[in-house]
Amino acid sequence: MTRDQVRSLLLAHAIAGRIAEDPDSARALARENLRRMRESSSRGAARIWMREWERLLEGPLTELLTALTSPSPRSRELRQNNPFAGVLSEEERRRVLGAANSPKVR
16 A cells, blocks of 8 residues: 555544444534535546445444445545544544554554
8 A cells, every 4th residue: 555545544543433432423424524525526436435435324334434444445445535524633633644654554
């Protein structure tokens, strides 16, 4: 994986922890973010991934968390259109990104 993909994966794991703590609030935030993303995006590819996120948000929590945190190519694509902005505080996000710069990560 590229450095950016590793950073994205580490952020996804931190987000997954928050989702597990309060799935209803995290899903509500993601749904609202997807609504805004749909309003501002006319790109076909992005819309495909938004529909996939909508499907995951309506399904089992374990499926959502697996899709979010998997290193698979499909999950890497999903994370490019991640609807969970705001789940982590800016400080939490900074700490995760700082940890991603550690030479032991990868």
